[in-house]
Amino acid sequence: MASSRDRQRKLARAKLDRQMARRAAATRRRRRIQAGIGATLALVLIVLGSVWALGGFDPEPKQDTAQDQCAWTPQDASANSHLSDVGTPATTGLPTSGTRPMTITTNQGAPVTVELDLAAAPCAGASLAHLAGRSFYDNTKCHEITAEGALRCGDPSGTGLGGPTYTFFSENTPSAPASPAADAPVAYPKGTVAMISSPPGANGSQFLIFFKDHRATQPAYPIVGKVTGGLDVVEKIGALPTVDNGSGAKVKPQTDVVIQSLTVGEPGSAPAPAATTGAPAASPSAAS
Structure with a gap:
């Protein structure tokens, strides 16, 4: 009888040990994931801070048109x-x-x-x-x-x-x-x-x-x-x-x-040559 109870205790103990081991492994995985997320967030914040400092979030300048x-x-x-x-x-x-x-x-x-x-x-x-x-x-x-x-x-x-x-x-x-x-x-x-x-x-x-x-x-x-x-x-x-x-x-x-x-006249073109009289002179075509 004693031998049977010892085996049951050993089996129960082994089962508990396995559960504890699984829980410890899960805890380690969570910590690794959390650490990875934390590092990623820190990196993202660093990158965003650098972009902001360089004006990356400033409004796009309007084109000079x-x-x-x-x-x-x-x-x-x-x-x-x-x-x-x-x-x-x-x-x-x-x-x-x-x-x-x-x-x-x-x-x-x-x-x-x-x-x-x-x-x-x-x-x-x-x-x-x-x-x-x-x-x-x-x-x-x-x-x-x-x-x-x-x-x-x-x-x-x-x-x-x-x-x-x-x-x-x-x-x-x-x-x-x-x-x-x-x-x-x-x-x-x-x-x-x-x-x-x-x-x-x-x-x-x-x-x-x-x-x-x-x-x-x-x-x-x-x-x-x-x-x-x-x-x-x-x-x-x-x-x-x-x-x-x-x-x-x-x-x-x-x-x-x-x-x-x-x-x-057109942008960049030269003015029409000055005439010597008051009569209308040939000149660049008007543009609109």
Whole structure:
């Protein structure tokens, strides 16, 4: 009997030992798995931290395209009879770097050639090209010689209220000087071409060509380019006598200054060669 009970105890003991061994092995496996998971998580955190430190989670920078930059704001022609509906510029594939030539042929002598700065004012460049492509400026008058020393053009109505049925925001407006105007640097050097709008910031078709340096305590005109040829013609126009424009201001040129044609060439192309007479000259095809 004793022998039988001993065997049962031994079998029970052996079974318990096997159970304990299995439990120990399972515990070791769990610890190994937990250790592996912990190490993996630590590695993942290290990698994520490195990516974050290097800016990997920063938003993707927007591409420098006119599609992202330009917003053409519709204007109601029924509220302003001086506006002309010529559509709006394209919103894709617009150049935002380099330059573009613009040629203004007037009845006052050789054409005036301008280099549009597409990097600093891509929306203004796109708008000018769009309007030129629709002959918006052809046979219109430059209706004002401003007190700042600039020729104001681009309003077919000649009232200062005209333009297309869209506006766009200002680009490349000079910063206000820290010193008084008398000592401030020139904000608009002679030959500067800038947009002008009313109210400021709602640009359309009107632009200024400065025939003398202008200092400004609060610059309001966004610069779109510079004259590359025919500045003497602009200076000659700037010296014309002025008469009342109907509002009591003697700013209208006494002699009509007519833009016979205004064209904008392809980006990167050269300006059209200046003609020697006031007749319209061959120039690059307008692009929109």
